[in-house]
Every structure is written in structure tokens, then in C-alpha cells.
Amino acid sequence: MSLYTGIFKRDLHIAFKQKAELVQPLMFLLMVVTLFPLGVSPAPETLQRIGPGVIWIAAILSSLLAMERLFRDDFNDGALEQYMLSGMALPAISAVKVAVHWLVSFVPLLVLSPLLAMFLNLTYDMYIALMLTLLLGSPLLSLVGAIAVGLTVGLQKGGVLLALLLIPVFIPLLIFATSAVDSAALQLPYQSQLAIIAAMLLLAAALAPFAIAYSLRVSQN
Amino acid sequence: MLEACSVTCSKRDRVLFENLSLGVKAGDLLYLRGPNGAGKTSLLRILTGLSVPDTGSVKFAGQDIKAYPSEYYQQLLYLGHKSGTNGSLSALDNLQFWLAQHGVQNNQDRLYEVLAKVGLVGLEDVPVRFLSAGQQRRVALARLWLKRAQVWILDEPFTALDVKGVAMLENAMKVHVESGGVVITTSHQMLSNEAGEHRVFDLEYRF
Numbered sequence: 001m002s003l004y005t006g007i008f009k010r011d012l013h014i015a016f017k018q019k020a021e022l023v024q025p026l027m028f029l030l031m032v033v034t035l036f037p038l039g040v041s042p043a044p045e046t047l048q049r050i051g052p053g054v055i056w057i058a059a060i061l062s063s064l065l066a067m068e069r070l071f072r073d074d075f076n077d078g079a080l081e082q083y084m085l086s087g088m089a090l091p092a093i094s095a096v097k098v099a100v101h102w103l104v105s106f107v108p109l110l111v112l113s114p115l116l117a118m119f120l121n122l123t124y125d126m127y128i129a130l131m132l133t134l135l136l137g138s139p140l141l142s143l144v145g146a147i148a149v150g151l152t153v154g155l156q157k158g159g160v161l162l163a164l165l166l167i168p169v170f171i172p173l174l175i176f177a178t179s180a181v182d183s184a185a186l187q188l189p190y191q192s193q194l195a196i197i198a199a200m201l202l203l204a205a206a207l208a209p210f211a212i213a214y215s216l217r218v219s220q221n
Numbered sequence: 222m223l224e225a226c227s228v229t230c231s232k233r234d235r236v237l238f239e240n241l242s243l244g245v246k247a248g249d250l251l252y253l254r255g256p257n258g259a260g261k262t263s264l265l266r267i268l269t270g271l272s273v274p275d276t277g278s279v280k281f282a283g284q285d286i287k288a289y290p291s292e293y294y295q296q297l298l299y300l301g302h303k304s305g306t307n308g309s310l311s312a313l314d315n316l317q318f319w320l321a322q323h324g325v326q327n328n329q330d331r332l333y334e335v336l337a338k339v340g341l342v343g344l345e346d347v348p349v350r351f352l353s354a355g356q357q358r359r360v361a362l363a364r365l366w367l368k369r370a371q372v373w374i375l376d377e378p379f380t381a382l383d384v385k386g387v388a389m390l391e392n393a394m395k396v397h398v399e400s401g402g403v404v405i406t407t408s409h410q411m412l413s414n415e416a417g418e419h420r421v422f423d424l425e426y427r428f
Contacts, residue, residue, distance in 0.1 A: 006321030010310075013318075017309040017348075078303025081271055086322045087294035220271050 003088055004096050011100040014073070021069055026108055029062040033116050044121040051120030052130055052181035053174075059109060059134065060141065060170050064163050066105040067145040070097060071216065075153045080216065090213035098146045098212070106138040122181075129184035133177035136197045143201075143208040144169055150215030173197065222246050222403055223268065223372055228277035230263050236427060237263055240277070243422065245405060247371075250398045250416065253407040255424030261407040262302065264424065265376050268405065269299045281372070295324075298370040300378055304361035308350030312341055312360045315349060316367065325368050335366040339389070354381040362386075365393055373397060375406040391415040 015022060036054050037047060074080040083093050113134060117127040148165045152158030180193035224244035230237045237260030245251050253261050266272040268279055270286045270293070279286050281293040306315040313332065320327050336345055339359040349357055358381045365373065373394070379387050394404045395417035406412075412419055 003322060003324060006318060010307075010314075010318040010321075013314065014307055014309060073307060076303070077307055078301055078305035079307060081299070081301055081303065082305040082319060083322065084271060085269060085294050085297060085299050087291040087324070088322065220266075221273060 003086075004092060007083075007093060007096050008100060011097060012104070015100065015104045018069075021066070022104055022108070025062040025066040025105060026112065028065060029058045029109065030112070030116075032058040032061065033119055037119065047120045048122060048126075048185070051117070051122050052126065052178045052185075054120060055113070055116050055130060056133075056137075056174055056177050059138070060167070060174065062109075063105065063138070063141050063145065064166060066101075067142075067149055067162060067166075068159055070101050070146055070149045071153045072149075075219065081220070084217075084220065090216065091209035094146065094150075094212035094216065095209040098142050098208070101146070102139050102142040106134075106142065109138065110134055123185065125184045125187065126181050129181045129190055132194055133180050133197060136194060136201050137173050137177050140173060140197070140201045140204050141170065143204040143212075147208060147211045147215055150212045150219060153216070154219040173200065222282060223405075224280050225264075225268060225274075226277050226280060228264075228267055228274040228279070230260060230267060230272070230274050232260075232263065238424065238427070245403050247401045247403060248398055249403050250394060250412075250419040251403075251405045252412055252419045252421050253405065253424060254421055255407075256426045259424040259426045261424055262376055265299075265374050265405065265407065266301075269297065269374055271299075296371040297374065298364060298368055298372065299374045299376075300361055300364070301376045302380075304357055306349050306357065306360050309348050311346045311348055312336060312352070312363075313345040315360060316363055319364065320367060323368055332367070335363050338366060339363045340386070355383055355386060358382055359386065362390060365390075365397075371402050373402065373404045373406075375404065377407055377409075379408050379410065388413075388415055 033054060036050065040046060040050065071080065074083070084090060110131070113131060114127065117130060122130065145166055148162055152162050152165070155161065176193045176196050180190040183190035183193065222245060225242060227240040227242050229239045229241070241264070253264065255261050263272060267274045270279065270290065281296070284292070286293045305319070310318070313336070316332060317327060333345070336342065339362055341356065341359055344352060344356065349360055352360070362378065378390055382390065391413060392415055394406070395415065398404055398417060
């Protein structure tokens, strides 16, 4: 167990040494969201209607920017080889790395979300629903994204390919998440959408670490 | 102790080697030689288990390394082309995290001692990417003195090292082999007498 906390500490340590890489996707998200009132219409009703979708799309796009750093450095400098030869279970290592990635790239987004909700004139109920969908959906982004990162890490210029692979996979999540917030706007119950997202999250949490480990092994070959 | 049983490896439709068998026992220093592209790195990666051979298997102490990986990895130290050190961490942090991953008891005094031995006094806290190529290599090599492993697999360990560094590494190999360890290494320059007795294994370039 202490072996894995070692990796946890190492990754956090590195993340905070590379602050620019942490802040950039967040700034990107903030800017995309601020462009909408300027580009579409600053009318509060319009913003409220498109708001949930805008925030979710911006979150997915900005997560793609941050996704690559999950394994890129470790692959390029050989740390991944050393992990594989350490005798630790690779799925567990992958799970730890994904957890750190979620902590440093999505928790700041959750903290920022009240501000975004205010920009787009979301009601309190909508904001709560948005927060819940982000809370359940963002670990899912990290877990599923990591599989694709593992597959593309050995390729030069894997960035665009990563986006092409992942965006279609994230469509169901986007649909359920925005539909939950829309239901909240109409004062309707939205537990069913949350339950579906939670089910997807549980499935990913159970299976993704093994898929990530396998994809990393394939990349080493 | 470590043996490859008729392994075959092909890359991009070119067979690098076919039905190659190779064994090393305690006290062996095996020096793998061959032109660029002959498959030296591929062979070493197969021996570590990082790559899977097309056919054949690798055995450590008579057991397939795929079936009993943790026994093997406890006794293995691999240094590849990539140093495995993170550029934004210091030498000290890099080694400490590496030791923790490999389950080696962390001893601060020992760590400083080894860093002094490889000539990194005063550079312990500098992020590794600010060090020269040779110094970065030395950070990676410091592991040889920190983890007690029987099998050393070193891919081009002399790259970027100065004359003194080469002598130090050759001496380390000799000491390791004399104490019953195994070293498998590749290099484009011949090993000098400093490294002690060694066996040469030639890999041919195949078309």
C-alpha cells in the first residue's frame, strides 16, 4: 500500500511543479464559457437555456487538453518502464495516476463552477444539478480518457487523435448530464439521469484500470 | 540464472533474430555487440519482460518471468535508453520516489553517499532537466548502488559519460559480477580491462 501512496505523492509533487500545465486548461475553460455571452447573445434567458451544455462541452474540451499529460512525461522519460519493472500491479498504478489526475485537473473545475454558473445565469437548482453531474461525470472522463491516452502515448502527435477517439465516447455522458440540468431547470426530478451517470462511473472504475494497464503494455511493445 | 529460450523477435516485417537462445549464470558479464538495428535493445527489452517475444520465453531461476514476475522484478535492475528520471524533480526526489516504488528501504545517509560517489555533490536539489546529459545519466546510474538486485540489464550505459564515469561504471560491473551478480550490457565501445572478464555475444544484422 505504501508503494502506491509513494506514486500518489510523486505525481502530486510533479503536478505542482508544472503549475502552468494545470492552469492552462482551466483558463481555456473559463475563456470558452465567457465567449458564449459575447458570441450568441447576452440575453439571460438564452444563456440559461444553453448554459449547461456550454459548461459541459467546455469541460470536455478542456479535459482533452490536460489529458495527455497523464502518461506522456512518464512514457517519454522512461518512468513508465521503471513502474512496470517494479513488481507493482500496473492496474493499481494506473488507478492511482488517474486519481491524481482527477484531483489536479477536475477539482479546480468544480471549485470554479459557481462562477461559471453565474456567468450563464443558471438558477440555484440548475447549479446543484450541474455540480452533481460534474462530480459524477468528471471521474468518468478521467478514467475513460486514460485508456485512450495509454493507447496513443507512443505515437507522435497523438493529441488530435486523442480528441477524435474520445469525443464520440463522451457523447452519452454529455446527453445525460445536460438532460439532468434541464430537468432541474423545469423543477423535475433528475435522479434517473444521475443514476445512469453513476452506473457508467462504477462500470468504468471497475474495468478502466485493467484496460489502461493493457493499453500501456501495448504501447511499450 | 537468466535464460532466453528460442526467442524470436520481428519488427516491421523484418526478423531481428530467430530461435535465439542465451543463458547467463551467476558471475557472468555478458557483453552484447552488434551494429545499429541488429536488435540489441529489443533483446534486452524481451529479457526484462517489457516486450513480448513473438515466440519463445524468458526464464529466471528456472521459472517463466511471465508466470512469476514479482520474484524476477525484485532481482532485476534495468536501465534503458530513457533514464526514468523526471526532469522537473531533483536528483534526490527522483531517487527517493524510485526507491519507494521498488520497495527499497529509504536511507537518507546512504542516498547522499551514493550521490557523492557518482559525482553529484551540490546538485542534489537541482531539477534534473537543468543537469548536463552526463550528469542525468549519473542520476540514473546511482540506482546501481541503491537497489540490491542480482540481475543488471544495462542498455548503452556509457552514453554521455566521461572517462572517469566510464571507469567507475566498469568497476561497478566488475564488483557486482565478482559478488555473484549478473550483468548484461550493450555498448558500442569495447569494455576495457577495468570491467574484468566478460563474455561477448554477437548479434548479426539480418535483412
